[in-house]
Amino acid sequence: MIFFPAIDLKDGQCVRLFQGDMDQVTVFGDDPAGQAKGFADAGAKWLHVVDLNGAFSGRPVNEDAVSGILDRIDIPVQLGGGIRDMQTIDFWLDRGVRRVILGTVAVRDPDLVKQACKRHPDRVVVGIDARDGMVAVEGWTELSEITGLELAKEFEDCGVAAIIYTDIARDGAMDGPNIEATVGLANAVSVPVIASGGVSSLEDLEALKAAGTGLLEGVISGRALYDGRIDLAAAVELLN
Numbered sequence: 468m469i470f471f472p473a474i475d476l477k478d479g480q481c482v483r484l485f486q487g488d489m490d491q492v493t494v495f496g497d498d499p500a501g502q503a504k505g506f507a508d509a510g511a512k513w514l515h516v517v518d519l520n521g522a523f524s525g526r527p528v529n530e531d532a533v534s535g536i537l538d539r540i541d542i543p544v545q546l547g548g549g550i551r552d553m554q555t556i557d558f559w560l561d562r563g564v565r566r567v568i569l570g571t572v573a574v575r576d577p578d579l580v581k582q583a584c585k586r587h588p589d590r591v592v593v594g595i596d597a598r599d600g601m602v603a604v605e606g607w608t609e610l611s612e613i614t615g616l617e618l619a620k621e622f623e624d625c626g627v628a629a630i631i632y633t634d635i636a637r638d639g640a641m642d643g644p645n646i647e648a649t650v651g652l653a654n655a656v657s658v659p660v661i662a663s664g665g666v667s668s669l670e671d672l673e674a675l676k677a678a679g680t681g682l683l684e685g686v687i688s689g690r691a692l693y694d695g696r697i698d699l700a701a702a703v704e705l706l707n
Contacts, residue, residue, distance in 0.1 A: 468676060468706040469685030471515040471545070471661065472506040472692055472699055474499055474536070476529040478520065483690040495693040500535035506692075507540045509699040513565075514544045515687050521549020522570070523605070527559075537563045547594050547631075551575075556583050560590055566628055570594035571604040574611050577621055584626040592661075593627050595619060597648070598635045615648075619656045629684050630656070633663040643671050644686075650678045659684035667691045669698075672705050 475482050481496040496502055503514055516536060520528035527533075527549045537544060546559055547568030556567050566589075573580050573593045584591045596603045597615040604611055619630055632652050634645035644665040653660035662675055666688040675686055686706065691697040 468679070468683055469513050469661075470511065470672070470699070470702045470706045471513050471685050471687040472511050473515045473517070473663075473687050473689030474502055474506075475517045475519050475689060476532050476548075479529060479532045481693075482519070483693065484519065493690075499532045500539040503536040503540050503544075506699060507542050510703045511699060512542060512703065513685070514540065514542055515689075516544055516546045517568075518546070518548030522547070523608070525549055525551055525571070525605070527555060533559075533564075534562065545592055547592075553579065553583060553586075556587070556591075560587055566590050566592050568592045568594045568631060570596060573618060573622070574602055574604050574613060580622060580627070581625040584622075588626055589628045591627055592629045592631060593618070593622050593658075594631045594633070595652075596633045596635055600648070603635060615652060616655055619652060619658065623656050623658055627658050629659045629661055631661045631663050631687065634665065636664075643667060644675060646674055646678050649675075650682060653679060653682035661685045661687060663687040667696055669701060669705060672697075672702055676706060 480494050481499050481502050482492050482494050484492055518529045543565035545566040546564045550567050551572040559567055569580050595615045595618055600614050602611045602613050602615055602618050632649050644662055649662045661684050
């Protein structure tokens with residue numbers, strides 16, 4: 468399993484939100500590229516990056532910060548937030564992002580996601596952000612009428628590289644991941660699933676590894692790294 472350290476970008480800074488609320492933000496640094504380099508130097512094999520402003524505005528906002536990260540590190544980057552048309556997908560993949568994460572557009576325009584998968588095999592990830600089982604969109608500000616499982620099934624046979632499943636109630640809350648829902652989804656689909664939301668300790672990682680071996684591609688964590696609750700090198704070794 469892969470440990471994905473997360474960098475969430477807001478106004479060019481590294482931040483974390485509480486349950487996706489832009490009004491409940493903690494700033495952890497103003498050098499995203501330096502933070503990315505630190506993660507890479509500590510042993511990270513992948514980096515997970517989200518343009519939070521982009522997720523709310525529907526278009527990329529933190530391009531300079533993302534480009535700075537791409538120029539600074541050699542490990543692969545998966546990027547989400549405001550990527551909602553083919554032009555933007557093409558731009559980031561050509562720029563050096565290894566995988567793009569499509570969330571809102573997966574609900575609004577599933578055909579675009581399927582076209583992107585054909586155009587860029589194994590480089591498209593679907594982000595499923597769920598509140599009480601229902602998929603949230605537009606930076607988590609709106610609830611759709613589709614369940615996480617229904618959305619995952621929609622893309623099961625189109626070549627999606629992975630599905631990131633985030634329980635919004637756990638995100639940034641440091642209350643532990645929703646293992647039951649995450650593993651349940653992974654059991655129900657053939658696409659690799661990445662766990663996200665609430666991972667706050669090595670014990671959480673051990674529990675996810677025990678329940679998700681053979682099912683989960685990896686685990687994303689952000690705030691616990693910045694708070695010092697998780698040592699990145701130890702996390703990479705544990706999951707590896």
